[in-house]
Amino acid sequence: MKSLKKYHLSERVKIVSPSLPGEKSKALLKLQGEIEGNVVSYPKNMPIAIKRAKGSIIEDVDGNHFIDFFGGCGVLNVGHGNEYVLDYVKEQQSELIHALDFPTENKLALIQKILKHLPKEIQGNYKVSFGGPTGSDAVEAAIKLAKIKTGRDGIIAFSGGYHGMTSGALAVTSDTFFRKKITSLIPNVHFVPYSYCYRCPFNKEENSCDYDCAKHFEWILETGHSGITIPAAIILEPLQGEGGNILPKEGFLERIVEIAHKYGIIVIFDEIQSGFYRTGSFLEFMNTRAVPDIITFSKGFGGIGFPISGLIYKKNIEAWKSADHIGTFRGNQVSIAAARGAFDFIEEYNIEEYTKTIGSYLVEKLRVLESENPFIGEVRGKGMMIGVEFVKDKTTKEPFPEYLKKFRAECFQRRLLFEVGGHYNNVMRLVPPLITTKNIIDVAIEIMKDAIVVCMEEYMEPILAKNKTE
Template sequence: MESLKKYHLSETARIISSSIPGEKSKELLEIQRNIEGSVVSYPRNMPIAIKRAKGSIIEDVDGNQFIDFFGGCGVLNVGHGNEYVLEYVKAQQTELIHALDFPTENKLALIQKIKDNLPEAIRDDYKVSFGGPTGSDAVEAAIKLAKIKTGRDGIIAFTGGYHGMTSGALAVTSDTFFRNHLTSLMPNVHFVPYNYPYREESKSGENSSIEYFKNVLTNGHSGISKPAAILIEPIQGEGGNIIPEDGYLEELVRIAHENDVLVIFDEIQCGFFRTGSFLEFMNTKAVPDIITFSKGFGGIGFPISGLIYKKEIEAWGPGAHIGTFRGNQVSIAAARGAFDFIEEYNIAAYTKSIGAYLVKRLEELQTETPFIGEVRGRGMMIGVEFVKDRDTKEPFPEFIKKFRAACFQRGLLFEVGGHYNNVLRLVPPLITTHAIVDAAISIMKESITLCLEEYLEPSLA
């Protein structure tokens, strides 16, 4: 879409310093190491100091420009510094910034936009509640509501799931790396397998992960008492941008509801038009009881989070869940601006189109290396899984680590994740142009050729 070009700093990478990181970035990175806490993580794999950004392009302090397929970890759905959205932000900043949970026209307008974007048949069944500024806050609130409603305290989560870093959110996050040194978190959390079509083989038409889940809820000897809720990402993000097979979510919801268990969909990363629909559950026939939202809802990086939940499970009274920064008025204005931008430019349809184009280009790349096992995606939530052998599907995290470093040196940023840290995770701004996609693929091709030389015979590379 030619009209989106103006929302980007450029449409290609530009490396002008003699090394990456450049000298100014090195200086700021060293200062950071000396004065900021050691939990800093992203600059370790992408060592740059950022000066400015617009659209899908980031510029560092040395003047180098990088294509951003990392998207602020899936936050920048309508791009860095989108001036359309900034007009809403500037107008709100001159009027009101902090209002706790008092009603404002600004907030009520956003709630109405959220409801209007739900399927018409069910939109009146739901209410909206804002929480603290992060996705973790939304997850904590969802768990709390489910426990209050049911009077039970167990939660079933899924392997590969990521839900945040606060105590409750971390307890339902499966990656043990984050929990190795913590002796206690929220109790009574149990994990069951997530449907992973690339790695899960069905037998006699049965989905093994569904059968496992069903057994947990219906077998009196499963060792797991009836939980308050299940918590699942309709598409796993950090787990490797995994899209479950058709019918999986519907069957999960059916089984949960048959057993009087609430269903929480974590749409923090896959929501807000990331997959081309307002929320990912709308691409299925599964209907959750509670939906968490954050990340992309702020449009251009403004922090906001909350819940969309069925009126029938309303169970908490005034003050039962509070937060000083819930529903920040500037973030709400940014969300309204992002909604309007998406509607005016028909970004929902464009996301599906540009996502399909990116997948097509990645599948071309797949034919040029034996180490790409699968390219998968919906909209602009795409995963590329690297394996040592396509038959055995043995993960190949060593290769993707080198590939990522090579791409970074040439001006392309992306995240690596997956159950085995072997998946290239692409969550670019939804406004990314075809020219930017082509420039990114060009960098990938050059980088993968370089990396192949180390692992293949010269005659095969």
């Protein structure tokens, strides 16, 4: 395989400031606080001002180099500033940028690439439609199409699911943190349990569970007294992201799709984060035998951060007519060119297989930490979409968000960036660029080990002292 080293700014961290944030970052963070709206969130836990980035390395305005295991929230699948992709971007920028939904060779070539990368047996069954620039736009479009097709109104979503911040997308997002200040979203949305075996909502062990979550979903549909009428659609992530990088039990997705189709319900798979080779396959559903009716895409499809979103959907649910769904910025030509470049880069460098290999390498390293740390309850995931859940006790599984908060802060000071999620904000969510090298992973693991030593001193000593007293 061709070396990926040249696509990174470096393969190590660089410490310039004695502590973070550095002085230049402090000044820009202060100015941001004065002139930008209060909804800013990421700099609250990762307080830096960014100057440049390449591959898996970010440089702040003070000259510090950080390892990026955050990946722009799962967007930068082929890395920051990938020059291979930028060549496509520059060529397109010199010709055409904005074209509404007029046909272009650029756009039609991308649609053909998308369809070509679906499983051969279903390639001819699907179409592609672009939406606005964000994943939320794709979700809104999917819900609209399902309602138009079925003539029904309701939607069933899943606990732990995240689908976006616009009204419809937020309505099918389960995290009440985002919903508690909003008194009205789209109506007739209901939630059912997702397959979260580490924290089974039915208190079953994985080896004794008979897909109780899927059976509960079916019960809701078959009984006349669940209070839920047959919906237009269900929407779920084949591998949950914000919910804690949760990989469902094998066979769960197949059962859910089978049940939904039995009742004439359209199945929407949200592949906005799990798609575009994030888990090692083009789309995560391709690792299963489950076949959805609609697939939402965004994030990684822009390759290096260009905004793009849309739907891949079965031809037999085509229900909308011209202008039933529009958007000024749908199918931006530069973003489309970036997506084509990312596709070609992935093929030339065999990133599909590399993602599986490098993801397994990272999981292996993390599981060594799990075996040595009493506060790591589970390491899970697929490809480069990995979750590490922190608990106070491996038997009781009581969430330990305080430990993770401290751990994250210590990793940050050592120049490692990652996001936190999960039902209790106790899951380290790792979504690095797919081109991350083993050298970079080794440095990141050493940072984690050093951070763990500090955290253990703070949290383990009181426990040992308490046990000694008792």
